[in-house]
Amino acid sequence: MAEKIRLSKLMSERGLCSRREADGFIERGWVRVDGVVVNVLGTKVDPSANVTLDKSAQASQTRQVTILLNKPVGYVSGQPEKGYKAAITLINGDTRFRGDRNPLRFNPGHLRGLAPAGRLDIDSQGLLVFTQDGRTAKRLIGNDSEVEKEYLVRVSGPLSERGLALLQHGLSMDGEQLKPAQVSWQNRDQLRFILKEGKKRQIRRMCELVGLKVVGLKRVRIGKVVLGELPEGYWRYLREGEVF
Numbered sequence: 138m139a140e141k142i143r144l145s146k147l148m149s150e151r152g153l154c155s156r157r158e159a160d161g162f163i164e165r166g167w168v169r170v171d172g173v174v175v176n177v178l179g180t181k182v183d184p185s186a187n188v189t190l191d192k193s194a195q196a197s198q199t200r201q202v203t204i205l206l207n208k209p210v211g212y213v214s215g216q217p218e219k220g221y222k223a224a225i226t227l228i229n230g231d232t233r234f235r236g237d238r239n240p241l242r243f244n245p246g247h248l249r250g251l252a253p254a255g256r257l258d259i260d261s262q263g264l265l266v267f268t269q270d271g272r273t274a275k276r277l278i279g280n281d282s283e284v285e286k287e288y289l290v291r292v293s294g295p296l297s298e299r300g301l302a303l304l305q306h307g308l309s310m311d312g313e314q315l316k317p318a319q320v321s322w323q324n325r326d327q328l329r330f331i332l333k334e335g336k337k338r339q340i341r342r343m344c345e346l347v348g349l350k351v352v353g354l355k356r357v358r359i360g361k362v363v364l365g366e367l368p369e370g371y372w373r374y375l376r377e378g379e380v381f
Contacts, residue, residue, distance in 0.1 A: 141181035144170065148188060155271020167191035201269035202247045203375040204228060207367045208265040214256035224265055225251065228372050236366060239374035254278055255286075255359070258338055263288070263356035264364040266381075276381060277359065278335070284360040284381055288330040289323060290340055291353035300347035304328075308346050310336055315343070 145159035154162065162168050166176040169189045175182075182188075208214070212224040228251070230243045247269070254266045254274040268274055277284055304320040319331035330340055341351045357364045360381030367373060 139184045142184055144168065144175060144180045144182050144188070145178075147182060147184060147186070149271070149275065151188065152272055152275060153188065153190060154194075155274060158271045162190065162194045165193070167194040202241070202251070203266065203268040203270060203273050204247070204251065204372050205362065205364075205367065205375060206265045206267060206372040207364060207369045208257050208262055209369050210260055210262050213259050214253045214265060221259065224253070224257075225267060227370055228267065232371050234367055234371040234373040237373035239376050241374050255335060257356060258341070258354070261354040261356070262369065263354075264359055264362070264367075265356070266359060266362075273381070283333055285358070286332050286335060286356060287358035288332070288340060289355045289357055290328045290330055290344070290351055291326055292328055292344055292349045293326070293352055294349045296347060296349055300349075303347055304330075304343055308343055310339065310342060315339075318343075 144163060145156045148154055148159040148162075148168070149156045153159070159168070160178055163176055163178055163180070166174050167190060168175050169191070170180075170182050170186050172187070206224060206227060208224045208227075211222065212227065213221050214224055217223045225248070228248065233243055250269045251267045252269075252274065254268050254277040257263060257265050266273075266277060276282060301320060304318065306315075306317040308315050315336075316332070316334050318333075319329075321329050323329045332339065336342075340354060344351050355364075362375070362379060362381055
């Protein structure tokens with residue numbers, strides 16, 4: 138018989154919600170296991186159990202927002218250290234992109250529980266996703282995520298054919314071989330990277346390993362969602378039907 142696991146962990150693994158959301162749903166009595174309501178945090182269940190969410194939980198998820206920000210250089214993605222500014226401080230009624238076609242009206246409550254799904258270094262710019270939806274976060278940054286992230290990277294220094302081949306596949310970092318990447322010249326001083334992983338400062342470190350220095354890095358796409366015309370320092374809501 139399989140060893141039982143925490144209900145919140147099972148819900149997260151199945152993509153029903155994040156573990157934090159699961160705890161909230163369980164406390165409210167919005168979760169059923171094999172047809173029986175479970176409302177005690179820490180409950181362990183069989184890994185094959187049938188887990189369903191109450192309509193109230195489903196409605197709560199549909200109200201959760203996902204926001205796309207064009208992060209400027211100089212802002213940190215997550216919790217800032219002293220002297221640094223958090224990118225989330227750019228999300229307010231004044232910085233919403235006028236071309237945002239989502240009919241949703243900005244509400245300060247949309248900032249509650251909003252967290253970055255992935256990161257961009259302080260000296261990088263471009264598309265940064267914030268979401269209240271644990272399912273979206275798991276899709277973008279879960280260990281098994283296959284969502285592509287595309288970057289335009291200005292570099293200095295010579296790059297041989299061998300170096301380009303290594304960027305595409307063959308480099309190791311933190312004791313592990315990196316997944317294959319799509320790397321090609323965009324123009325004479327800019328490379329295009331398409332990755333399916335996101336180790337800390339990965340592109341900068343990859344470039345250093347082949348003798349290049351990164352002088353500018355911009356993320357322009359995550360999955361099927363592109364930065365497009367979103368101005369630097371502005372944000373918009375993810376539109377209905379728009380998926381990563």
